[in-house]
Amino acid sequence: MFSDPFLVFALGCAALSVGLLIGYLIVRPKLSSATKLVLLFGIGVLPIGTAANGNVAGYHATKTRTFCSSCHVMTPFGDDVANPHSTSLAARHGRNEEFGGEACYMCHADYGMFETVVTKIGGMRHVYEYALHFHQLSVDEALPKIHIRNPFPNATCMRCHSTEAPGWRRVGDHRSLLDQARGGSVSCASSGCHGPAHPFAQVAHLKAEQAGGAK
């Protein structure tokens, strides 16, 4: 927790501010210049320091896998990525040191011009969905209903897998589908290729479909 310097600074500012404000509330001195200065730090400067650094620390926190899987319906996804024996596409990428504890964000972030803002707005939609639709459901009930909103963009895969490496080109399917893969008309994470990234969710979807068909 204290390895993040932003967090340490934010907590330090908060502690100082709390000390000044509690002191003010106990003593309740007259509004002299010294009181104004103390309150300027207690209400203004130090809380602004806490908020600014807390925002950065919060932003870092929202990128972590533990944050994503803190909503109970996301735990199977987080557990699968953390499972060293899992062979799912997500888990294999999660074992990559570059992805590490931020595996969800690395794959599901928007990498456009307004990367962070767009991703965070999408995250707020997740909160809305969770609060209104998924909060009351059990994991088994929720899994068939959880689906990716838009098809997974190949551009995200191509940030690392450039499609230019000779090893990549040696694979026949890669060679034959090069233009489609680059254009996004064939998804890297589709069932016939490397996906699905979270196979247990696919199984839950299929089971739900079969159950729906049987009814």
Place this chain on the structure above:
Amino acid sequence: MIEPRAPRNVIGFVARWSRRLLALAAILTLIGLGLMVWSMAQPTPMPVILAMSVGQGLGILAFLLFGGVVLVDQLRKQREAGARDVELSSGVARESASARPPVASSPPPSREALP
């Protein structure tokens, strides 16, 4: 329509309530800080969202209250200083007026006495 005396009333109100308003600002800041620290101690969606919305909103409100009280205090002091200046200058004018001989009653100097 805004009453012309309204700003003075607001200044009077804020001046009377300044200590309570400052205490309120301090309490709001403490609540906001509590939410922010909670989000850092437990970085899960709800605390983080609360800290970044409610927590910061409370902090901004508290800072505005503080700024308002300080501004009003400054205005009040300026007005008091202005009133004192007016009183002083009118007092000086009265004193000088009473010390000066009555100009209208004194006879004009006689030209005959001059060489």
